[in-house]
Amino acid sequence: MGPYAAAYERSLGDPARFWAEAARDIRWRTPPERVLDDGAAPFYRWFTGGELNTCENALDRHVEQGRGDQLALIYDSPVTGTQRGFTYRELRDETARFAGVLRGLGVERGDRVVLYLPMIPQAVVAMLACARIGAVHSVVFGGFAPRELAVRINDARPKVVVSASCGIEGSRVIEYKPLLDEALELATHKVGACVIAQRPEALATLVSGRDVDWDQAMAEARPADCVPVAATDPLYILYTSGTTGRPKGVVRDNGGHAVALRWSMPNVYGVSAGEVFWAASDVGWVVGHSYAVYAPLLAGCTTVLYEGKPVGTPDAGAFWRVAAEHRVNVMFTAPTAIRAVKKEDPDGLLIKSHDLSALRTLFLAGERLDPGTYDWAANVLDRPVIDHWWQTETGWPIAANLRGLEPMAVKAGSPSVAVPGYDVRVLLPDGSVAPPGAEGDIAIRLPLPPGTLLTLWNDDERYVESYLSRYPGHYLTGDGGSIDEDGYIWVMGRTDDVINVAGHRLSTGSMEEVLCAHPSVAEAAVVGVRDELKGQVPRGFVVLKSGTDDVDEPRLRGELVRAVREQIGPVAAFKEVAVVPALPKTRSGKILRGTMRGIADGDDVAVPSTIEDATVLDRLRPILRRDLR
Ligand code: COA
Ligand code: AMP
Numbered sequence: 001m002g003p004y005a006a007a008y009e010r011s012l013g014d015p016a017r018f019w020a021e022a023a024r025d026i027r028w029r030t031p032p033e034r035v036l037d038d039g040a041a042p043f044y045r046w047f048t049g050g051e052l053n054t055c056e057n058a059l060d061r062h063v064e065q066g067r068g069d070q071l072a073l074i075y076d077s078p079v080t081g082t083q084r085g086f087t088y089r090e091l092r093d094e095t096a097r098f099a100g101v102l103r104g105l106g107v108e109r110g111d112r113v114v115l116y117l118p119m120i121p122q123a124v125v126a127m128l129a130c131a132r133i134g135a136v137h138s139v140v141f142g143g144f145a146p147r148e149l150a151v152r153i154n155d156a157r158p159k160v161v162v163s164a165s166c167g168i169e170g171s172r173v174i175e176y177k178p179l180l181d182e183a184l185e186l187a188t189h190k191v192g193a194c195v196i197a198q199r200p201e202a203l204a205t206l207v208s209g210r211d212v213d214w215d216q217a218m219a220e221a222r223p224a225d226c227v228p229v230a231a232t233d234p235l236y237i238l239y240t241s242g243t244t245g246r247p248k249g250v251v252r253d254n255g256g257h258a259v260a261l262r263w264s265m266p267n268v269y270g271v272s273a274g275e276v277f278w279a280a281s282d283v284g285w286v287v288g289h290s291y292a293v294y295a296p297l298l299a300g301c302t303t304v305l306y307e308g309k310p311v312g313t314p315d316a317g318a319f320w321r322v323a324a325e326h327r328v329n330v331m332f333t334a335p336t337a338i339r340a341v342k343k344e345d346p347d348g349l350l351i352k353s354h355d356l357s358a359l360r361t362l363f364l365a366g367e368r369l370d371p372g373t374y375d376w377a378a379n380v381l382d383r384p385v386i387d388h389w390w391q392t393e394t395g396w397p398i399a400a401n402l403r404g405l406e407p408m409a410v411k412a413g414s415p416s417v418a419v420p421g422y423d424v425r426v427l428l429p430d431g432s433v434a435p436p437g438a439e440g441d442i443a444i445r446l447p448l449p450p451g452t453l454l455t456l457w458n459d460d461e462r463y464v465e466s467y468l469s470r471y472p473g474h475y476l477t478g479d480g481g482s483i484d485e486d487g488y489i490w491v492m493g494r495t496d497d498v499i500n501v502a503g504h505r506l507s508t509g510s511m512e513e514v515l516c517a518h519p520s521v522a523e524a525a526v527v528g529v530r531d532e533l534k535g536q537v538p539r540g541f542v543v544l545k546s547g548t549d550d551v552d553e554p555r556l557r558g559e560l561v562r563a564v565r566e567q568i569g570p571v572a573a574f575k576e577v578a579v580v581p582a583l584p585k586t587r588s589g590k591i592l593r594g595t596m597r598g599i600a601d602g603d604d605v606a607v608p609s610t611i612e613d614a615t616v617l618d619r620l621r622p623i624l625r626r627d628l629r
Helices: 003-013 015-025 054-067 088-104 121-133 146-156 177-186 214-220 255-267 286-298 318-325 335-344 349-353 371-381 460-468 508-516 553-567 593-600 614-625
Strands: 034-037 045-048 071-077 082-087 112-116 136-139 160-164 166-169 172-175 193-197 211-213 234-240 248-253 276-279 302-306 330-333 361-364 385-387 423-427 440-445 474-483 489-494 498-501 504-507 521-531 535-544 576-579
Touching: 003 015, 015 034, 015 045, 015 255, 045 255, 054 071, 054 088, 054 121, 054 255, 054 286, 071 088, 071 121, 082 088, 088 121, 088 214, 112 121, 112 146, 112 177, 121 136, 121 160, 121 234, 121 286, 121 302, 136 146, 146 177, 146 234, 146 248, 146 553, 160 177, 172 177, 177 193, 193 214, 211 214, 234 286, 248 255, 255 286, 276 286, 286 302, 318 330, 318 349, 335 371, 335 535, 361 371, 371 385, 423 474, 460 474, 489 498, 498 521, 498 535, 504 508, 508 521, 508 535, 508 553, 521 593, 535 553, 535 614, 553 576, 593 614
Parallel strands: 071 302, 112 136, 112 160, 136 234, 160 193, 193 211, 276 302, 276 330, 330 361, 361 385, 535 576
Antiparallel strands: 034 045, 071 082, 166 172, 234 248, 423 440, 440 474, 474 489, 498 504, 521 535
């Protein structure tokens, strides 16, 4: 039996022992009493009774063990022409000081802090500072509009919000502060204070009595020490799109998270302390949390924080420039970013002018890696390109080619095999396990391994209903697919109304809510249609209210596109909408979104037998197939 098979078997046969061994790589203030606590199943807990501090494990510990002068963080920002390195000692000191700022603003253990920040070092410092004092951070991606930020503020009820005067998108300066002010206005929960990092590209006006300048607060603060917290205490809440407009607040613990991420670095990514790891993802997404911040630091690596795009900052060689300049050993991005590079530099000519001799592996995740993109990347890079599959909920990979544990053959289009700890199964509608190769719902038998979600913030019921109720004893991933004879998992796409646009997870339900709020719209459907660059893009179809026949359609379409941008954010990339006479539905009134999507993608889809009126679909076909922009 090879090392992978042996580890996988041990992880499922005796999970407590397997993860107790992994937990030795984490510094505990109080050792755990129970490794796997099933006392409140299906709410499993890991390492109960244990106490630790995640920030101490990510920073202080390395300084004490002789890594104080090693770079912990490299900030590389082509959009501002800045580069700055922070050693472990410097990052610890900055973090301790900012933890003192938060303390001074009344933030205590268990309090929430919302971060609405671009890719600047303050984002990393603020996250770790929360961890240091046992506060719970919730990072909101900068591409979301004020209303979305307000929804998250109302749900997380933070004492403090940390933000910046602006973000920079390519050559555009996006002022964050007016967006934050609007969100705070919209939110019913009242925030005590805001800390604002002023950037020279756009200075923000501070509200006296509420807003505090980052630099000034830092200059006046006293550093704060690490506070031991329970392994089961929340480290962060990260909101992600569900099937409705209300985002799900995924709750991550401290203990299980530290153990799982630390384990994943050598075993999945094949990377060691002292090496350079770069995840080119925004800190607003789970990849940014896990692999731009926590995992590389827990493992004593140098992490790169890149404020730029794969193309246009300044060209499609940007990724290779960063990888070469910082001697990146292992890199991680989304397939969409590689597609963007491929489009501009199809022959990979820009790679040749950079010394990528340090780069061993490129990992990709966030959406399905289509074989064309895989082949291109593997060919131009001439080194392993590794697809792996995971979700905000799991926080680390469910399926991967475990480069450290036992590299295995690649099958293009599959993220390879189940990672130790994940008992992955494909289930059929009656709950039985699908035979090899047959498609069904991909589920994971409980308990999930450490590091995965504890629950949804303040909503245990929704956690059970969304994930655990469809197949009792299993977590429903929301992805459909199959497992082949060799144990390779094939993830074919979401089975719910979640779509994936340029590696960003979005809810079509929330876009439909915005469309339906327009006074002329009676009902709406949004489907994710195939897009060469972004994987999927949303496309809206609206039915008008009776009595609105004289509506100016181009103007209405413009209003609807603007409404989605203003209320959800530019990240939704909602640019296409059509007015249609009716939406195809089942006899029970459910809109046939899957059928619409299939037709829009040009697939050969069968008309479901449950359809109420097939002529509605026939009339819609030409519109579904047309480019609506
Ligand atoms: N703050 C404000 N606005 C933002 C933003 C942020 N942090 N991030 C994105 N936006 C805006 C963009 O400016 C764009 O606005 P526009 O409609 O005015 O042009 C819109 O949101 C859509 O952004 P994006 O999806 O990034 O599209 P793009 O055309 O700018 O870039 C890619 C396309 C493929 C280069 C880019 O999506 C990319 O790098 N994706 C990788 C995603 C990723 O790493 N995901 C993490 C999972 S691993
Ligand atoms: P997010 O929660 O934003 O990380 O999005 C998770 C979703 O992205 C998953 O449920 C999948 O639908 C999709 N996804 C992520 N990685 C992959 C992958 N390697 N292959 C296929 N789909 C993926």
